[in-house]
Structures are given as structure tokens and as C-alpha cells.
Amino acid sequence: MPTEQQTETYKLYLAGRWLATEHAIEVVNPATEQAFARVSIVDRQQVAEALSTAEKAFTKWRSLTAKDRGTLLHRVADEVRRRQDEIARTITLENGKPLAQSLGEVAMTEDHLRWFAEEGRRAYGRLIPNQVTGKRNLVVKTPIGVVGAIAPWNFPLVLAVRKAAPALAAGCTVVLKPASQTPLSSILFAECVEAADMPPGVFQLVLGDARTIAREFLENPICRKISFTGSTSVGQELIRGAAQFIKPLSLELGGLAPLLVFEDCDLDNAVEQTLIAKFRNTGQSCIAANRIYLQRNIRDEFLERFVAGVKKLKVSPGLEPGADIGPLINREALDSALAQIEDAVRHGGKVLCGGKRADRPGFFLEPTIIDNVTDPMLCTQEETFAPVAPIATFDTEEEAVMLANRSPFGLSAYAMTRDIGRVFRLSERIEAGTLGINDGAPSTSTSPFGGVKHSGWGRELGSEGLDAFLETKHVSIGGIDDRQ
Ligand code: NAP
Numbered sequence: 001m002p003t004e005q006q007t008e009t010y011k012l013y014l015a016g017r018w019l020a021t022e023h024a025i026e027v028v029n030p031a032t033e034q035a036f037a038r039v040s041i042v043d044r045q046q047v048a049e050a051l052s053t054a055e056k057a058f059t060k061w062r063s064l065t066a067k068d069r070g071t072l073l074h075r076v077a078d079e080v081r082r083r084q085d086e087i088a089r090t091i092t093l094e095n096g097k098p099l100a101q102s103l104g105e106v107a108m109t110e111d112h113l114r115w116f117a118e119e120g121r122r123a124y125g126r127l128i129p130n131q132v133t134g135k136r137n138l139v140v141k142t143p144i145g146v147v148g149a150i151a152p153w154n155f156p157l158v159l160a161v162r163k164a165a166p167a168l169a170a171g172c173t174v175v176l177k178p179a180s181q182t183p184l185s186s187i188l189f190a191e192c193v194e195a196a197d198m199p200p201g202v203f204q205l206v207l208g209d210a211r212t213i214a215r216e217f218l219e220n221p222i223c224r225k226i227s228f229t230g231s232t233s234v235g236q237e238l239i240r241g242a243a244q245f246i247k248p249l250s251l252e253l254g255g256l257a258p259l260l261v262f263e264d265c266d267l268d269n270a271v272e273q274t275l276i277a278k279f280r281n282t283g284q285s286c287i288a289a290n291r292i293y294l295q296r297n298i299r300d301e302f303l304e305r306f307v308a309g310v311k312k313l314k315v316s317p318g319l320e321p322g323a324d325i326g327p328l329i330n331r332e333a334l335d336s337a338l339a340q341i342e343d344a345v346r347h348g349g350k351v352l353c354g355g356k357r358a359d360r361p362g363f364f365l366e367p368t369i370i371d372n373v374t375d376p377m378l379c380t381q382e383e384t385f386a387p388v389a390p391i392a393t394f395d396t397e398e399e400a401v402m403l404a405n406r407s408p409f410g411l412s413a414y415a416m417t418r419d420i421g422r423v424f425r426l427s428e429r430i431e432a433g434t435l436g437i438n439d440g441a442p443s444t445s446t447s448p449f450g451g452v453k454h455s456g457w458g459r460e461l462g463s464e465g466l467d468a469f470l471e472t473k474h475v476s477i478g479g480i481d482d483r484q
Contacts, residue, residue: 009038010183012207013190014046015053016200021046025180025207030096030327031317031362037094039183041208047175047216050204054146054173055222057201062143062171066120069169073117075196077110080189084110087157087188092318094182095156096326096363097281099318108445109158109189112461113165115445119466120169133482138475143171144248145224147469148217150210152230153329154284154385156182157189159252162449162460163227164189164203170469175204175223177213179230181329214238218247225469228252229286232409232454250458250468252286252450254383255411257432258404259289262397262417263297269438270416271305274389276440277414279313279367282326283387284333287412287434287443291373291380293394293403303371303391307352310367310389315358325387327363334363337386343378344370344390354387375406383409397422405431410452414440433459 011018021042026035042050061069080087088102095102126139147167151160156178164174178186186205193203206213217223218241228238229252242249259277261270277289294302313324328334334357341355354368365386373380373390380390394400404413413432417423423437433450436442443449448462458468 009040010187012040012042013187013194013203013205014042014050015204016194027094027181027184028330029093030329031319031364033362037184039187039207042206042213043208044212044216047206047208047213048220050175050206051146051148051216051220051222053201054175054204057199058143058146058171058173061168061173061199061202064171066123066169066171069171070117070120072196072198073113073120073165073169076192076198077113077117079192079195080106080110080113083188083192087185089319090184090188091157091182092326094184095153096329097318098323098326100323101281102318105155105158109161111445112158112161115461116165116169116466119166119463120171122463123170123466123470130482134478134480136477136480138477140473140475141470142473144469144471145172146222147172147174148214148223148226149174149176150214150217150226150228150230151176151178151186153179153182154281154286157185159229160186161189162465163229163250166460166465167227167469168198168203170466172225172469173202175206175217177206177208177210180207180210183207210234214241218242218245221245224248225250227468235456250460251456252458252460253411253454253456254409255286255288255451255455256290256381256383256407256409257287257412257414258407258430259292259414260394260400260404260416260426261292261294261298261302262400262415262419262422263295264419264422265298265416266418266438267298267302267305271302271309273414273416273436273438273440274306275309275313277436278389279310279325279387280441282328284329284385288385289389289414289440290384291403291407292389292391293400294391295400296393296395299393303352303369306389307369310353310369313367313387315364315366317362325364325367328365328386329363331363333385334365337365337384337388340377340379340382340384340386341368341370341388344373347374347377349373349377349379349390352391397425401426401429405429408454411450411455412436412442414442
């Protein structure tokens with residue numbers, strides 16, 4: 001198990017074995033700015049070998065029943081549950097998030113595994129009513145094949161498993177590339193896969209130069225799909241690369257979530273849910289509230305309570321008891337958040353609390369609220385990915401919807417309201433893949449998750465999450481004697 005002091009070199013999980021390679025990268029604890037582990041990395045040839053191994057494993061894996069694959073996934077989930085404390089500590093060490101939130105991430109990982117273990121059994125086809133005498137038309141679902149999965153650092157385990165679990169349940173085999181900053185939780189996950197006796201080659205782990213690995217996923221015909229979560233700019237690069245090889249892509253990209261607080265809301269719940277939507281994961285969530293719009297009548301009362309709530313948040317290393325706000329992932333993230341605050345102030349924004357780097361080692365930023373933000377400011381145009389809450393005011397529902405949709409992104413959105421008519425109008429008009437009504441944490445295993453506009457293509461989770469790894473085939477059967 002990784003500790004704060006250790007600098008052990010971790011191996012990669014390939015073809016059912018643990019491989020130490022010639023080169024390694026360091027993993028840094030963002031709470032101390034110190035490297036505490038090293039992980040082997042592979043070159044392009046080794047990625048190609050991993051894909052070949054995955055192709056061989058695919059033949060057997062797809063022929064298992066969905067029930068048998070599900071049993072193995074449940075076993076992985078059992079192992080994740082058994083090692084939850086160790087895995088959560090590792091997430092906190094490599095990512096910085098408060099330990100309680102890491103435990104939440106592990107619990108959600110287990111839930112994803114169990115959901116898809118069951119959902120795999122519901123990859124139903126269809127028998128279509130006859131159109132022509134003597135013929136039948138079937139629709140069958142088949143696994144897409146070998147999948148290349150690329151995951152980000154902000155939820156290092158659950159976002160990797162959000163790809164691996166449905167792909168494996170569907171009968172695909174997976175080569176996973178976690179983020180370089182946070183590979184350790186995926187290594188522990190691979191240990192869980194091994195302990196569950198999953199067949200060798202069904203799930204493999206590679207790490208190395210991201211562009212090189214992605215090139216191999218794109219160009220190697222063995223890889224039949226790439227599932228990517230990360231920034232919109234890398235998503236665009238993958239789209240350009242995929243064009244040449246017609247490589248199917250699922251893309252979970254950036255967000256710029258609006259959060260609308262209407263005058264009819266339950267104010268206590270609205271404040272509580274806004275704190276979650278903004279500050280969970282230290283603001284480094286793709287669905288983090290990035291632009292908070294308050295209706296004029298409740299603006300002052302909401303702000304008073306919101307500022308009081310933010311001032312209570314404890315900023316400390318994630319392993320300290322009671323931590324609410326951990327460090328940002330690295331120095332660039334901290335600098336970029338400080339630049340957004342400075343830009344907002346320069347353009348008339350008013351800092352109500354926080355606004356500066358916390359006075360301690362590590363990449364800590366004080367949780368910040370900026371009032372009077374306006375559209376040209378960077379914090380309303382670019383994903384903040386930090387504990388910074390920009391506040392603006394609106395008068396009417398129509399204006400709120402216009403402001404919410406005035407963004408090229410559309411991953412998630414939030415609204416605090418008790419007006420049922422408004423709930424339906426917003427559900428139909430807000431341009432986002434997920435809408436949280438009085439709910440600051442809307443993501444769950446059972447329901448689809450993904451973006452519109454620049455936030456990506458496709459959906460994860462829910463039944464749609466399984467469908468992303470299935471092909472749909474029409475089988476037309478003739479020569480049936482219908483006269484008997
Ligand atoms: P990122 O820089 O795009 O990295 C994400 C993953 O892509 C990492 O594994 C990274 O590898 C890899 N990568 C980097 N350059 C690549 C390239 N040229 N080709 C292929 N892969 C490449 O994003 P990030 O900074 O880690 O994550 C933050 C972003 O992800 C935010 O925009 C956030 O909104 C988005 N996100 C979206 C969702 C969603 O579900 N929609 C969820 C979480 C995060 P290395 O680490 O080795 O560079």
C-alpha cells in the first residue's frame with residue numbers, strides 16, 4: 001500500500017502479469033508537493049502488445065454468459081469493498097481529495113461494478129413483427145471488441161471504472177490508461193481484478209506518454225473503440241485523429257455548469273446543495289457549478305448563508321480528520337485559479353471570502369466567492385476547476401435560461417426551485433446532459449451521464465452506459481414456412 005514517505009516503483013498489469021519496465025514516472029502528493037511513488041511506463045510497442053493480448057482474450061470473454069461475466073464483476077466489487085480503506089487513502093495521497101470523499105468514490109466504484117454486473121444480463125435484442133411472409137427480423141447486440149479507455153485524475157478510480165465495468169459486462173476487453181498524476185488507484189483496482197480471477201488479458205493497465213498511447217489506440221485496428229474522459233481540447237485532438245481511422249469515440253469532456261437559484265426555493269437546501277455542487281472534490285469536478293445565478297429577491301439572504309457556509313469549510317490535507325477542501329492537483333491548477341480570481345477583480349468582481357493561496361505547503365487555495373461576475377470574465381467563460389464560486393444576478397426565468405445556455409458547454413446544470421411547472425420547463429429547455437433540481441450531486445450508476453455541445457459525445461452509466469460498448473446487428477431470416 002502506498003504511504004506518504006515511500007518511493008516504491010509500481011508495476012503495470014499486462015496479460016495477467018505485473019510488468020516492471022525500464023522507465024518510470026513519479027507520483028506527487030499535492031498536499032506536500034513531494035513525490036511518494038514511482039510507476040513503470042510503457043512504449044508504443046508495448047501498447048500494441050497489450051491490444052493483441054486483449055484481442056486474444058476477447059474471443060473467450062465474449063463467449064462467457066453475461067451472468068458469468070457479472071459474477072466475476074461482483075467478485076471485483078467484493079475485493080474493492082474489502083480494500084476500501086486502503087484504496088481511499090491512496091486516492092487521497094495521489095489526488096489530494098478529503099478522505100471521506102475518497103471513501104465515497106470507492107463506494108460509487110463498487111456500485112458501478114455491481115450495476116453493470118447486473119445490467120450486462122439485460123443487453124436485450126428484439127424480435128420484430130413480420131413485415132413479409134416467410135421472413136423474421138431479429139436485432140442482436142454484440143460486444144464492440146477491444147476498448148482503449150483513457151481516464152482523468154479528478155475522480156481517478158470511479159471514472160476509470162465507469163468505462164471498464166460496462167465494457168467488461170458487455171463482453172469487451174479493456175486496455176486502460178489512467179492519468180499520469182493518479183495511476184495508483186488504478187493499480188490497486190487491477191490487483192482487485194487479479195484477485196477476482198478475471199481471465200488474463202481481459203483487463204490491462206498501461207501508462208506512459210498519453211499522445212503515444214492514444215495514437216496506438218487510434219491507429220491500431222485491433223482497438224475498436226476509444227472511451228475518453230478529460231478536457232475538451234484533448235477530445236478535439238482525438239476527434240481529428242479518429243477521422244482518419246473512423247474510430248468510434250465516447251467523449252466525456254469539460255463543463256461550465258450553471259446553477260440557478262430561484263426565489264421559490266427552499267433556501268437551506270439550496271445553500272447546502274450549492275456548497276456540494278461547487279466545493280465537492282475541491283471544485284475539481286467536471287460537473288462543478290461554475291456559474292451561480294441568484295434571483296434578485298433572494299440574492300442577499302442566499303449570499304449571507306452561503307458565505308457563512310463557505311467560511312466553515314476546513315482547508316487541510318485530505319488525510320486530516322474533518323477536511324473539506326484539499327489541495328488542487330498541481331501548481332498549474334493553482335496558478336490558473338488565481339489568474340481567474342485576479343481577472344474577475346480587475347473587471348469589477350468583488351471577493352466575498354477567500355481569494356488567495358492558503359498559507360501552508362501544498363497547492364491549497366482558500367475557498368472563494370466572487371460577487372458581481374459578468375460575462376467577459378474568465379471565470380464565466382473557462383472551466384474553473386477550483387474552489388471558486390462566481391456569483392451573478394438574474395430577474396426572470398427566461399433570463400436565467402438564456403444565461404444558463406449561453407455557453408458552448410453542456411455537461412450539467414442545476415436549479416433550486418419548488419415550482420413544479422418550472423421543473424418541467426427547465427428540464428425541456430436547459431442545454432445539458434444532466435440537470436440537478438435541488439440536487440448538488442446528481443450522478444448515479446442507474447442514470448445516463450454525459451454532455452451536449454462541447455461537453456462530449458455519448459453517455460456513460462444507466463443502460464446507455466452498457467449500450468456504448470455494444471454493436472446493434474440486424475439479422476434477417478428467410479425461408480420460413482408460415483403456412484403450417
Ligand atoms: P486531460 O488533460 O484531457 O487528461 C485526461 C486524460 O487524457 C489523461 O489520462 C491524460 O493523460 C490523457 N491525455 C492527455 N493528453 C492527451 C492526448 N494528447 N491524447 C490522448 N490522451 C491525452 O484532462 P485532465 O486535466 O486530466 O482532466 C480535467 C478535464 O477533464 C476537465 O476539463 C474536466 O471537465 C474533464 N472531465 C470530464 C468529465 C466528464 O465526465 N465529462 C469527468 C471528469 C473530468 P496524462 O495524465 O498522462 O497527461
